[in-house]
Each structure stands twice: as structure tokens, then as C-alpha cells.
Amino acid sequence: MKFLIFVAILSCTPFLAYGQVGINTQLPQALLDIEVSDPAAPDSTDGILIPRVSAFPAVAPDVSQDGMLVYLTTTTGNSTPGFYYWNGTITQWCKLMTENAMMMCSISGVG
Template identity: 85%
Template sequence: MKFLILATVMSCASLISYGQVGINTQLPQALLDIEVSDPSAPDATDGILIPRVSAFPAVDPDASQDGMLVYLTTTTGNSTPGFYYWNGAITQWCKLMTENAMMMCSIAGIGLGASGTIFNFDNIRFSSIQGANFVGNELMLPPGVYEIESDLRLNPNVAIEWNMRLNGTIYPGSIPGSSVSAVALLNTSTNPQRAIVTITSTSGGIDFEVTNGLGASLISDCSYLKITKLQ
């Protein structure tokens, strides 16, 4: 019995001093080393499940939990589903992002009507935003936080203002765009429309409305819409 107790103590001491744990391997190459049986043909269960939460803790973590990782399963406020870590330096949950998804659209050289005219940039040149698609005149975007910028290039002697709409209503957080042309120098003054938009429902549709002006003719392929998915 004394030998068994001594062997157990020595074994635990060895584990503590060595400090490396291997799963499916006897030669761990890090503090925690997990290997699958067949990397070229993994099973559906070959992975790590990070704790899943539908809301962030009501009480913020403390300094000892800096870097703690969770997976948010539902949209909570401005936070969309994804991996989040606790950033103790700024005391907030920060989303892990590998890269920003983007979309670029243009609009043909058409004529736009006076105030109240609804239009969109329907010629998609590039898109890596999964789930983005047109339904009628609206560009539908999946839940997330987006940075949106649009610009109109006009033919001479006209001035126009426009703004972005979300689900049929001008978005209050959007900065309207304005464009003024001249006879000699096209677009001597232009201010793009800009907005940061949070979509929390299943999807949200965006389009644009002429808010001031008597109408304008666009220069072909010189007007654009740029969307960047931030979260």
C-alpha cells in the first residue's frame, strides 16, 4: 500500500513538473497537443467545442480571465454569432475576425428621377459576403455589422443628394451623399454617402433614395457601392 501511494504521488509530481498533456499522442509538442486518428479523413467529431453561450455574462470577467474564449450562438445587441474573447485592457468582448467580407457594385449610366426616386447599385462586380442577394430592388444582407459607402458621378449642370434606406426607411445613422457637376470639369465636388449599419434580423434590405434634386444622368460605370462586413 505504501508503495502504491508513493508511486501515485511520484506520477502526479511528474505530470505537474512536465506540464504537457497529449490526447491521442504520447509525445505532446505543446502544453496541450490533440491529434486526430487520420488527418486526411477526419471524423465529424474531430474538433474542439468552445463553450457556447446565447448571451454574454451579466458580470464581466476579471483580469485573471483576460483572453477567455466563448462562441456566441445568437445576435445580442450589436454582437452577431461567432467567436469572442474577453479583452481585459478595454473591458469588452471582442469578436475574432479572420478577414472582412466585401462587396463591390456599380450602376449603369442611367437617369435618376427627382426627390423620392428609389434606386440601387445592382451590377455586382465582386462579393465575398455569403448570403447577400437581390430581392427585387433591395439588396438583402445577412445579420452583421456593415460599413457602406456609395458615390454617384453625374453629367454636367446638375446637383443631387441621396441617402441609404434600410427595410424601406432612410437609415438615421447614414451620412447623405451629394454630387455637383460642372460643364468643364465633371464632378468638381462630390461627397460619398456613408453609414455603419447593424442588421440583427434574419436579413435586412438596403436601397437608396434621391432626397434632393430634380433628377440627374449618371456617367456609365463611374458610380459605385462598396460594402464591408465588419462583424
């Protein structure tokens, strides 16, 4: 009987664990925490690579993939290279930053 109780308690412990992933850090501060090798002098390989695609998927992503991010490497139809996210509300790929938004960023500046 004690063995059965022990096995029952032991089988529940994985559900109590809280996992965090840390890359280049021993103490992750978020669910995914990526630290550069040296913030004052970062390496050329410090950063993340977003999945690169030469065309959007033939089948539209579903609801669970709303917000998925890709980098389009070639011009496809009216879409030019750049970062795109899947907008499940309007069911289409949307460019992360348009030329109008970039102009606003560069014009506003500091001061």
C-alpha cells in the same frame, strides 16, 4: 532520521514534474496537443468545441481571464453569433473576426 529525509525528498518530487496533456497522441509536442484521428481523412468529431453561450456573462471577467474565448449562439444587442474574446484592456467582448477582416481575407487570396 532517514525516514524524515526520505519523506521530505518524496514530498518535493511533485513540484519537479512537468505535465503535458496529449489527446490521441502518446508524445505531446506542447502543453496541450490535440491530434486528429487521421489527418488525411478526419472524422466529423475531430476538433475542439469552444464554450457556447446565448448571452455574455452578467459579471465581467477579471484580469486572469483576459483572452477568454466563447462562441455566441444568438444575437444579443449589437452582437451577432460568432467567436468573441474578452479584451481586459478595454474591458469588453470583441468579435474575433469582423466582416471587414473577412472581406480582406477573401480578397487577398493566393497569388
